[in-house]
Amino acid sequence: MNSKKELFLTCKDYTVSNKKFDLLYNSEFEMLETHPAPKGNELASYYESEDYISHTDSKKSLVDKVYQIVKKVALKNKLKLINSFKTEEKNLLDVGCGTGDFLLTCKNNGWNVVGVEPNKNARNLTETKLFGNTSTHIFSDLDVLNSKQFDVITLWHVLEHVPDLEVYISKLKLLLKPNGVLVIAVPNFKSYDASYYKQYWAAFDVPRHLWHFSKNSIQKLFSREEMNVEKILPMKFDSFYVSLLSEKYKNSKSNFLKAFYVGLTSNMKAMSSNEYSSLIYIIKNS
Template sequence: MLENKIFLKTKDHLVTQETFNLVKDSTYDMLITEPQPKNLDDYYQEENYISHSDDAKSVFEKIYQIVKSYTLRKKIKLINQYSLNGKNILDIGCGTGEFLAYAKNNNWKTFGVEPNIKARQKALEKNLNIVEKLELINAEKFNVISLWHVLEHLPNLQEHIVKIKNILSDQGTLIIAVPNYKSYDAAYYKENWAAYDTPRHLWHFSQNSITEIFNEHNFKVVKTLPMHFDSYYVSLLSEKYKNGRTNYLKAIFRGLLSNLNARRSGEYSSLIYILKRE
């Protein structure tokens, strides 16, 4: 049952500066953004929303793109481990399609879903098969379905999980990457933690919540992996939100502390979950 208890008050640092509550859901050990706007598209209308851009103009963007190139190779290596029954992948929330383009060049049959029209157009320019909504995907079953920092954005969470399950092959693999609100950097930056990103992030997961939610849909977490770079990236943004300016040294220090703490606790800034049907 959802407790009517505010865990933290945050705000939309990126677009509107509006205030939102993070409410604790004790059933799933997660936080829920309240209120959840009906016009969510309006909160993505920001030129600096980095996951919808391929730009590398500023120092921050250049660092982001360099790290992204490295993580793309890691992602391909990961999905190749789970391609025993075929190599077709659906990436939900594919942004500008860089991951899918990289997968396509590595002999994967690729499909993507991206609701943002600007990001989708950039993905289509890469000659990728991209649609606006999950409902527009045909009846094909996928060997791998990935959501890289996307699950937290999806309204009607349970309904989306059912749709995803219906198009995943029986032996298929579901890969989910999400921020972890129990990380050291989340505890340190509190309301200024950039990975809360309200109201674009509707749900804020713990390891327990991912396990419990997907158990109800007969999925089992078979592996959990850290995303080491996320603590640095999130700390960079969080420093700006907290102090009004970017401080690279402080952000690197906090990101490092977060990773060092997580080596003991397992609570990294972001985590990748590998899930299989039970």
């Protein structure tokens, strides 16, 4: 992605390092890029925190508890979504499966599941939760799966984390059956809560989030691989959870009522703009 980029915003990593990173606007793809982008072991070090909740099942803080409550509702909605797809078989790959709750929900409802999770601790939790300690279904990398194909591939808040974006999208296409369905959920930097909190918006989550997408950027990126965005769905709970974290970053303390107000306002404005805090893209392989 070598098009001209302009400074959009400067944000801080509130989870691990307190370092600042720039968000550069890529006008060709209508997206933001984190700069400088850490790589390899340096990037992995930014995930080594007890506060990185998708790699744990923590219920310690108020934010943790809210996350776990919302997750239970979200799991039901995600299962309902994938059950709506007409598939040859029920073979599902969840990329970035975290601690495996989505995979477990799918497995318990008749899906043949495989997961990819780079974080070793989260991967071990998933393996134990789903299959005991002898799993051959949870892997550290997509490349291990190059001979397999799936009816449905899901990435729930994962695409924003991958270093080699265009290469990764190409790999996803190869893993998806003809007429298979790819489900991509990512934050939307054009939402009201993003514009309200600006550099404090928790979904920027630099530098773990390397890319920050708009609706147009997703459509442009996947059309290059002859994959079509067929539907865009909202993730309405995200505005509340992200606002709760953003309040903490902005004011050094949680403010549940203010976060609820901003999250609700964001969803109400999105009813006409469709610019929800996070969006789900249903993408079909050609």
